[in-house]
Structure formats: structure tokens, C-alpha cells
Amino acid sequence: DAGITQSPRYKITETGRQVTLMCHQTWSHSYMFWYRQDLGHGLRLIYYSAAADITDKGEVPDGYVVSRSKTENFPLTLESATRSQTSVYFCASSPTSGSDYEQYFGPGTRLTVT
Amino acid sequence: SQKIEQNSEALNIQEGKTATLTCNYTNYSPAYLQWYRQDPGRGPVFLLLIRENEKEKRKERLKVTFDTTLKQSLFHITASQPADSATYLCALSGNTPLVFGKGTRLSVIA
Numbered sequence: 001d002a003g004i005t006q007s008p009r010y011k012i013t014e015t016g017r018q019v020t021l022m023c024h025q026t027w028s029h030s031y032m033f034w035y036r037q038d039l040g041h042g043l044r045l046i047y048y049s050a051a052a053d054i055t056d057k058g059e060v061p062d063g064y065v066v067s068r069s070k071t072e073n074f075p076l077t078l079e080s081a082t083r084s085q086t087s088v089y090f091c092a093s094s095p096t097s098g099s100d101y102e103q104y105f106g107p108g109t110r111l112t113v114t
Numbered sequence: 115s116q117k118i119e120q121n122s123e124a125l126n127i128q129e130g131k132t133a134t135l136t137c138n139y140t141n142y143s144p145a146y147l148q149w150y151r152q153d154p155g156r157g158p159v160f161l162l163l164i165r166e167n168e169k170e171k172r173k174e175r176l177k178v179t180f181d182t183t184l185k186q187s188l189f190h191i192t193a194s195q196p197a198d199s200a201t202y203l204c205a206l207s208g209n210t211p212l213v214f215g216k217g218t219r220l221s222v223i224a
């Protein structure tokens with residue numbers, strides 16, 4: 001199916017564990033983004049990527065690692081999960097940097113760190 | 115630091131009335147402003163984009179204004195319906211990626 005998908009949709013993990021959230025888009029968009037959404041903070045950018053092998057930090061990158069070996073995939077890894085990383089994570093894509101064009105969002109992953 | 119404020123966390127309005135949502139910003143000179151809709155449990159969905167040299171943009175029952183002097187955007191939904199109930203996010207950008215406001219939760223009461 002065309003679009004942007006995220007997996008898993010729900011994840012519970014323990015403090016200190018490594019967890020990877022997956023994001024896949026079928027449009028061949030150049031730009032991909034990872035956001036987290038928390039009550040009281042809204043959507044905050046974690047990392048973004050302008051193309052395969054090009055990534056850059058957003059507003060809240062600490063504790064996260066990204067990679068982009070293929071245009072269509074943009075996984076987000078929490079190397080050692082902390083309770084403060086409990087959040088809803090959204091992946092998005094856009095054919096441009098997102099400034100002058102819309103971003104397309106995935107359905108989100110709800111992550112709980114116990 | 116850059117700051118984006120959406121006028122209120124929640125707004126209740128009677129069906130058929132015009133809903134007006136506000137997005138104010140400081141310490142920022144955005145070239146573009148976008149509005150998104152988000153339903154519970156779902157990702158945001160793009161609604162409208164307006165450029166700094168555009169004063170107003172319309173799409174069906176939606177209207178957005180962008181006043182760079184006041185540093186404010188207004189988002190209007192005319193003839194509001196219960197199906198318009200959702201959280202609406204404004205987002206600004208210039209040379210940097212989009213920065214989102216916290217959103218306003220709109221409830222349209224039948």
C-alpha cells in the first residue's frame with residue numbers, strides 16, 4: 001500500500017533496553033522526520049534526514065540515534081530507553097525540506113518505558 | 115528563543131458558527147506557515163500552507179490569514195460541524211524545519 005507506515009504501533013519496554021521504531025514510506029520522498037508528541041509540549045523534532053546517508057539533529061536529539069541507508073526507511077533507535085522517552089512518536093516525510101510543502105505523517109508509535 | 119503560541123488549549127463552539135483559532139509567534143521570521151488537523155490516536159494531516167507574502171488563503175470552509183507585522187495567523191472554519199472537532203496545529207518554518215505549536219482542541223457542539 002502506498003503511504004507512510006510505522007511499526008510497531010504500540011511498544012512497552014523496560015528502562016535500559018534498546019528499542020527501534022521503524023518508518024517506511026513508498027513515495028520516494030527525499031525528506032523524512034521523527035517527532036515526539038507529549039502533553040504540554042506538542043510535536044518536537046528529534047531528527048530529520050534530507051536524503052539517504054544524510055541526517056541532522058532536531059530540537060530534542062539526546063538519547064536517540066537514526067540511520068538512513070535507503071530512501072524509503074528511516075529507523076529511530078533508543079539506545080538505552082529511559083522513562084522520559086515514554087511518548088508518542090511520529091514519522092513524517094516530504095518531497096522537500098518541509099518548509100514550503102506539506103509533511104505526510106504516519107499513524108504513530110505509542111512507546112511506554114517502564 | 116523562538117516561541118509559538120496557540121491561543122488556547124481548548125475551544126468550544128456551537129455548530130454552524132465560525133471557529134477562529136490563533137497562532138502567535140515571537141523571535142521568529144517565518145517564510146511559511148502551515149496548519150494541520152490531528153484526530154485522537156492519529157498523525158497530523160495537512161490542511162493549508164500560506165507564504166509570508168500572502169495575506170489570506172482559502173480552501174472550502176477554511177480560511178487562513180498571515181500577518182507578519184502582528185506576528186500572527188488566524189485560522190477560520192466557517193459553518194462549523196461536529197466533524198470539525200479535532201486538534202489544530204500551526205507550524206512555522208523559514209530556513210529551518212517546521213516548528214509546531216502545541217495545538218488547540220476544537221469541539222463543535224451540535
